Amino acid sequence: MKKLLTTSLFYCVLGLVAGIYYREITKYTEFTGKTQLSVLHTHLLMLGMFMFLIVLLLEKNFGIMASKKFNAFYYIYNAGLLLTVGLLTFHGTMTVLGKETGAAVSGIAGLGHILLAVGLVVLFIMMYERLREENK
Known part of the structure; x- marks a missing residue:
């Protein structure tokens, strides 16, 4: 259980740092547009910290x-x-700095989302198995 709590804490710290990073890099560069950095903080807190809690x-x-x-x-x-x-x-950082990213970035990000989905499927399978074992 300590492993799960430590993982949750890790994502909490990462999420807080991400929020600071977003605020500071956009302030430093005087960036006012849309950037993926704006959702980084919440992704880390919700999919990381809260998920592992x-x-x-x-x-x-x-x-x-x-x-x-x-x-x-x-x-x-x-x-x-x-x-x-x-x-x-x-x-998000490249957007703030005014640089373009290629299609490979979107493809690799898509792979990350696929891995998240696979992880969730494994979690649900595991939960159904544990519930079945408890009902025996």
Whole structure:
């Protein structure tokens, strides 16, 4: 359970730093347009911090970490989230600096979203298995 709490704290800190980064880089460059940096803070807090707080509650109530699928969920989901927010940061920063990014950035960001979705599917499969085991 400590692993889940630490992961949640990690994303909390990253989310807070992302908010500061967005505010400071746009203020420094006097940027007033739209940028993906504006959603970075909330992505990290909701998909990172709050998600792992919820998973912590699921662990407390259902013991999901005992599932053989838990590590698959944990690593796939984290890889997807880090890839997604990494590309959000890169693309948003390039926008603020007035530089274009190529189609590859969108493709890689899409891969991050796919990994997030796969991680969520594994989480739901794991939950159904744990519930089935408890009802036996």
